[in-house]
Amino acid sequence: MGVFQVESSGMRDLLKKLEPERFEDLIALLALYRPGPIGSGMLDDFIKRKHNLIPIKYEHPKLETILKETYGIMVYQEQIMQIASSLAGFSLAQADILRKAMGKKIPEVMEKQRSNFIHGCLKNEIKESIATKIFDLIEYFSGYGFNKSHSTAYALISYRTAYLKANYPVEFMTALLTSERDNTDKIVEYVRESEHMGLLVLPPDINESEALFKVVDNKTISFGLLAVKNVGSGAVESIVEARINGKFASLEDFCQRIDLRLVNRKVLESLIKCGALDCFKANRAQMFAALDIVLESASQTQKEKAKGQLSFFDKGFTDNDFAKSTNNIPQVKEWPEPQLLAFEKEMLGFYITGHPLARYAKALKRFVSSSINDLDGIVEQLVFPRSYQKVSRYIHPNTVVLVRGVLNLKEDTPKIIVNDLFPFEEIYRLITAMSINLSGLRENVFESLKGILAASRGNIPIYLNLDTPAKSRVQLVVGEGFYVAPSEKLIEEIENLLGEERLSLVV
Numbered sequence: 001m002g003v004f005q006v007e008s009s010g011m012r013d014l015l016k017k018l019e020p021e022r023f024e025d026l027i028a029l030l031a032l033y034r035p036g037p038i039g040s041g042m043l044d045d046f047i048k049r050k051h052n053l054i055p056i057k058y059e060h061p062k063l064e065t066i067l068k069e070t071y072g073i074m075v076y077q078e079q080i081m082q083i084a085s086s087l088a089g090f091s092l093a094q095a096d097i098l099r100k101a102m103g104k105k106i107p108e109v110m111e112k113q114r115s116n117f118i119h120g121c122l123k124n125e126i127k128e129s130i131a132t133k134i135f136d137l138i139e140y141f142s143g144y145g146f147n148k149s150h151s152t153a154y155a156l157i158s159y160r161t162a163y164l165k166a167n168y169p170v171e172f173m174t175a176l177l178t179s180e181r182d183n184t185d186k187i188v189e190y191v192r193e194s195e196h197m198g199l200l201v202l203p204p205d206i207n208e209s210e211a212l213f214k215v216v217d218n219k220t221i222s223f224g225l226l227a228v229k230n231v232g233s234g235a236v237e238s239i240v241e242a243r244i245n246g247k248f249a250s251l252e253d254f255c256q257r258i259d260l261r262l263v264n265r266k267v268l269e270s271l272i273k274c275g276a277l278d279c280f281k282a283n284r285a286q287m288f289a290a291l292d293i294v295l296e297s298a299s300q301t302q303k304e305k306a307k308g309q310l311s312f313f314d315k316g317f318t319d320n321d322f323a324k325s326t327n328n329i330p331q332v333k334e335w336p337e338p339q340l341l342a343f344e345k346e347m348l349g350f351y352i353t354g355h356p357l358a359r360y361a362k363a364l365k366r367f368v369s370s371s372i373n374d375l376d377g378i379v380e381q382l383v384f385p386r387s388y389q390k391v392s393r394y395i396h397p398n399t400v401v402l403v404r405g406v407l408n409l410k411e412d413t414p415k416i417i418v419n420d421l422f423p424f425e426e427i428y429r430l431i432t433a434m435s436i437n438l439s440g441l442r443e444n445v446f447e448s449l450k451g452i453l454a455a456s457r458g459n460i461p462i463y464l465n466l467d468t469p470a471k472s473r474v475q476l477v478v479g480e481g482f483y484v485a486p487s488e489k490l491i492e493e494i495e496n497l498l499g500e501e502r503l504s505l506v507v
Contacts, residue, residue: 026155031146074141076148088120102142184349204276230270255298273343283334391421428486433506439467458485
C-alpha cells in the first residue's frame with residue numbers, strides 16, 4: 001500500500017461519510033476498502049451501522065464482544081477464528097484450519113468445517129438453527145475477510161503520514177519527493193500535490209539545488225538534482241563538492257571545476273534541457289551549442305593539471321574572471337517554446353517555464369465550462385478501436401488536440417471515453433452560432449461591427465440581442481450577407497470593439 005492510497009478521491013469520500021472517531025474505525029475502513037466488500041454492500045452497511053441508521057443485531061450474545069468494534073459485521077479473519085473458538089470450542093489450530101479453508105473455498109472442506117462448527121456449538125448448548133445461521137454468515141463473509149494485523153499496520157502508517165502531511169506539510173512533501181526521486185511518475189504526482197497544498201517546488205538550479213529535495217522555508221521546496229533524468233549520484237557529488245569553493249559563474253567556469261569523468265556530456269545536456277543552468281544567463285540553445293568547444297577546453301585544462309603542467313594562467317582561474325569568460329558562448333536564438341517545454345518534460349516529467357496549453361488559454365476560456373482540476377487534476381482518456389481508427393492520425397507526442405467524449409465516473413478515478421479527437425486549431429468548427437448583445441451601445445460602433453462581420457463571411461448565423469423598454473430581450477437574425485466563418489481573428493475583433501462580455505458562442 002502506498003502512502004497516498006488513503007488519500008485517493010474514493011477514500012476521501014468514504015472518510016467523510018464514515019466520520020471516524022477512533023483508530024479502530026480506520027483499521028476497519030482499510031480492510032473494507034476493497035472491491036469485494038464494496039461490491040457486496042458490506043462497506044455501506046458498516047457506515048450505516050456506525051451512524052445508527054440501521055440496527056446492529058447479534059445472532060448470539062457471545063458475538064457481541066467479538067464483533068462490537070466492527071458494529072456486528074465480520075470484517076477480520078481473526079474475528080472468525082475467535083467465533084469458532086468461543087462458540088464451537090475450536091482450538092487455535094482448528095480455527096486456523098477454518099481460516100485457511102475459507103480462503104481456498106473448497107466445498108467438501110467447508111462442509112466438514114460446517115459440521116465441526118455446528119457439533120461444537122451444540123456441545124456449548126447453542127441451538128443448531130442459530131449455529132447454522134452463524135456459520136452461513138461466516139461462509140458468506142469468508143470471501144471478504146481481511147487480516148486485522150495487516151490492516152492495523154496499514155492504518156497506523158496512513159494515520160501517521162496523514163498527521164505529518166497535515167502538520168508538517170513542507171517537510172513531509174520534501175521527504176516524499178526524495179523517497180521517489182527515481183520514479184518520474186511519482187515525482188510529477190507529488191509536485192502537483194505540493195502545488196495543490198500551496199507549496200512551491202523550485203526548479204533545479206546548479207547553484208542552489210542539493211542532491212536530494214530540501215526544505216527552503218515553510219512554503220518552498222528545492223528540487224533535488226538526482227531527480228533529473230540521466231544525472232547520477234557520482235555527477236551530483238562532483239557538482240556539490242566543486243560548489244564548496246563558491247557558486248559557478250558561467251558554463252565555462254562550471255565545466256572547468258567539475259570532474260568531467262563523472263559529469264559527462266549527457267549529464268550536461270540534461271542539466272541544460274531541464275533549466276538547471278539558467279542561472280548562467282545564457283539561453284539554453286546557446287549553452288547546448290557551446291558544449292563541444294567548452295568541454296574540449298575544460299577537458300584539456302583538467303588533463304594538464306592532472307599531469308602537473310600548471311601555467312601562469314592557472315592562478316587567474318581563481319583570482320580573476322578569466323575562467324568565467326563567456327567568449328565561447330555563440331549567439332544562438334533560444335529554442336522555440338514547444339521545444340523548451342518538451343525538453344523539460346523529458347528531463348523532469350513536468351513543465352517549468354510554462355505549459356503547452358498556455359497559448360490557448362484565451363480560446364479555451366471561451367469554450368470550457370469546467371476544468372479537469374474539478375475532477376482530479378489528471379484524467380485518463382480511453383480510445384476504443386472504433387474511435388481509434390478515426391482519430392489515430394492526430395495522436396502524437398507533444399501535440400495539442402481537442403477531445404470530445406463522455407465522462408465516466410463509475411470508477412474511483414474519472415475517465416473520459418473518447419468519441420472524437422482533432423487538432424486544437426479546428427476548435428472553431430464547433431461553433432454553431434454567435435450571439436452579440438447590442439443593448440446600450442453607441443450608434444457609431446454599428447458600422448465598425450458591420451465591417452468586421454462582412455470581412456469574415458461564412459455559414460454560421462449571427463444573432464443580435466436588444467433589450468426593449470419593457471425589459472424583455474429581442475433576438476434578431478442578421479441577414480444572409482452576415483453569416484460568418486468563426487475564427488480567432490473574428491472573435492478578437494468583435495471583443496475588442498464591444499467587450500468580451502457582449503459576445504456569446506453557441507457550440
